[in-house]
Amino acid sequence: MKHPRLSEWYKNKLQDKIVKIKNLLIYIIPLIILIISSKLMLKGSGYAHPTPRDITLVCALYIILYASKKAYVWIGIPIAILYAIYTPIGLTFDKPTYQYFASVIATDAIEGIEFFTQISIVNYFYAILIIIGILAFKKLCSKLNINYYRNKTLMIVLVIIALINQSPFEYFYNVYESATKVKEEIITLRDFTKSSEWGKSTLDNNQHYDDYVLIIGESVRRDYMGIYGYPINNTPFLNRVNSTIIDGLNSADNNTIGSLRLMLTLSDKETVKPNYGLNIVGLAKSAGFKTYWISNQGYIGQHDTPITFIAKHADVKRFNKLGAFNSNDESDFSLIPLFKKELTSPTQKKQKRLFIIHLYGSHPNPCGRIEDYDNPFTTKDIKYHNISCYVASINKTDEVIEAIYSLLEKQYKQKDRTFSVIYFADHGLSHQDTEEQIKIMHGKTKYAYRVPLIQLSSDQVSTQYIIAKKSGMMFINGLASWLGISNPHLKESYHLFTPESDEEDFGLSETLEARMDDAINIQGK
Incomplete structure (x- = not known):
């Protein structure tokens, strides 16, 4: 016959393990959602194979932004929306380039409709998932009172990674650079006075x-x-x-x-x-x-x-x-x-x-x-x-x-x-x-x-x-x-x-x- 105190000790230890596992899951689930959303954002911006470093850095951006609720709402969510807008195109074609922006300038209504018919309906679903994921991360962290930015070890790792690469903003750089090139070319053609x-x-x-x-x-x-x-x-x-x-x-x-x-x-x-x-x-x-x-x-x-x-x-x-x-x-x-x-x-x-x-x-x-x-x-x-x-x-x-x-x-x-x-x-x-x-x-x-x-x-x-x-x-x-x-x-x-x-x-x-x-x-x- 088991000793009653020993049985109680095992019971308490098991309960402690269950609580720890539960707390770990609570801590991990928002991170998993953020990782999936970050990967979708990168793939949607035209990067077919984002590296773990790239994904980690996007996660770091949102973890840091969450330190300020206003920053998350006014910076983090708009960034996610911009990524989501391009995602159906990025998953189907490639990252933003001069050629795509130039093609937009040269595309009529019929060609525009044809362009969007090439995009799989699933890609629009992924775009929606990005926004849902970023909103869900904020909601869960708030409800469960999780503040990843207070984890010193995690923040040190993220800062080191941030110094190595800055991939989250490469998408915006590509958009800016491509749009600028198209604008410059339009000006060049407009101001070109010599026929030959x-x-x-x-x-x-x-x-x-x-x-x-x-x-x-x-x-x-x-x-x-x-x-x-x-x-x-x-x-x-x-x-x-x-x-x-x-x-x-x-x-x-x-x-x-x-x-x-x-x-x-x-x-x-x-x-x-x-x-x-x-x-x-x-x-x-x-x-x-x-x-x-x-x-x-x-x-x-x-x-x-x-x-x-x-x-x-x-x-x-x-x-x-x-x-x-x-x-x-x-x-x-x-x-x-x-x-x-x-x-x-x-x-x-x-x-x-x-x-x-x-x-x-x-x-x-x-x-x-x-x-x-x-x-x-x-x-x-x-x-x-x-x-x-x-x-x-x-x-x-x-x-x-x-x-x-x-x-x-x-x-x-x-x-x-x-x-x-x-x-x-x-x-x-x-x-x-x-x-x-x-x-x-x-x-x-x-x-x-x-x-x-x-x-x-x-x-x-x-x-x-x-x-x-x-x-x-x-x-x-x-x-x-x-x-x-x-x-x-x-x-x-x-x-x-x-x-x-x-x-x-x-x-x-x-x-x-x-x-x-x-x-x-x-x-x-």
């Missing part, structure tokens, strides 16, 4: 083409094109026509404005900044070309974007989309009559012309690009629906290129005007796999930079497939060689359609995500 800084260029006497057409594709990665080996033939025209195909062009950036402002100007290779006074339109005009800009991208807003700034210097400008909120979502097929009208307009035989045609192409909502087009590649599995639309949108672009080529060919036969066409894309896209479907959107993998580069000419008698690395940072030098233009600013010996690879990638490889992101074969899906 090229001076006088010379034209190669042996250059025998009369009409040049530069077709800018939108959001096309080459490994999704049949002509580059994709197992579905979604480029029947390009597969059939004689051409020179370059397998190796990397775009200058992973979005339209960021890329084209560098590819269509003689950009500074060290600072990776464009020079708007040395742009493709000005270059062609300096050599006597008549220039045309025909676009299915919007000419919108109160301010010039880098692309519209270049476009507006063309002799003839045709934009399908004008204005911001009343813009129509036009099909790329609607560009064909515009091009035909300008192509067949009276012109002198010796007048050389450059047509720049900017497609809407395979924009991140590819299904929205083929509303006027039957999708021959539909899948049974809804998970691959977006991919099938993307594959079909490239098929549609192939038909647009064929229509442009046919008009040029007819002009050549009727008026003996020779021609050359270059098709390339501003950037590619990356995959994002969700439970419901695979989305295809802007990203930082190497595949998001691998774009097509194809030349078709009136005198082409065979097809060449060339594997060679070409950098988008050198693109305007290659366009000058194609046009037969010489200018002291240019690297004269540079050519796009040769087997020689570029020696430099101008820092691109250092910025890419390492993850694999191969094209997805939807056959049998």
Whole structure:
């Protein structure tokens, strides 16, 4: 028989342990909530893999702010709200950058709606969780009378960590820096008075083409094109026509404005900044070309974007989309009559012309690009629906290129005007796999930079497939060689359609995500 005093001692000891465990749980639960909220805030600001140090420092910020109830309410909660606002975007895309802010300036209402439809509903739920978590931390600490800031050991550890890194405010720094860059660029474009800084260029006497057409594709990665080996033939025209195909062009950036402002100007290779006074339109005009800009991208807003700034210097400008909120979502097929009208307009035989045609192409909502087009590649599995639309949108672009080529060919036969066409894309896209479907959107993998580069000419008698690395940072030098233009600013010996690879990638490889992101074969899906 147990001694009654011994039994009572065990009972009291057990109760003490239960109380200690209960107190420990009470102490830990608010911290767990704060840790989860802090991690969500960092991930929502575009940091896919926040380190324990980063998370700890955000926690430290809120623990210190809780020392003053007013500071927590007027500083801590607004910070959480700002993080929460960006979280759906940050979880889907990336941290705030110049490119995203510039894209906002250049986005119309329809594109804005498409942008938000790419964001999973779960990401909005995470944004709400951030605010709930930060409020719950304050409520629990107040109700349970927990003051972490009075724990000297904890505060010493937090101060040491704070001296090592200051990650909670890196998000705000990125926002400020990106917005400032966009503002500075808007001011630069607004105050730019010179139409061109090229001076006088010379034209190669042996250059025998009369009409040049530069077709800018939108959001096309080459490994999704049949002509580059994709197992579905979604480029029947390009597969059939004689051409020179370059397998190796990397775009200058992973979005339209960021890329084209560098590819269509003689950009500074060290600072990776464009020079708007040395742009493709000005270059062609300096050599006597008549220039045309025909676009299915919007000419919108109160301010010039880098692309519209270049476009507006063309002799003839045709934009399908004008204005911001009343813009129509036009099909790329609607560009064909515009091009035909300008192509067949009276012109002198010796007048050389450059047509720049900017497609809407395979924009991140590819299904929205083929509303006027039957999708021959539909899948049974809804998970691959977006991919099938993307594959079909490239098929549609192939038909647009064929229509442009046919008009040029007819002009050549009727008026003996020779021609050359270059098709390339501003950037590619990356995959994002969700439970419901695979989305295809802007990203930082190497595949998001691998774009097509194809030349078709009136005198082409065979097809060449060339594997060679070409950098988008050198693109305007290659366009000058194609046009037969010489200018002291240019690297004269540079050519796009040769087997020689570029020696430099101008820092691109250092910025890419390492993850694999191969094209997805939807056959049998």
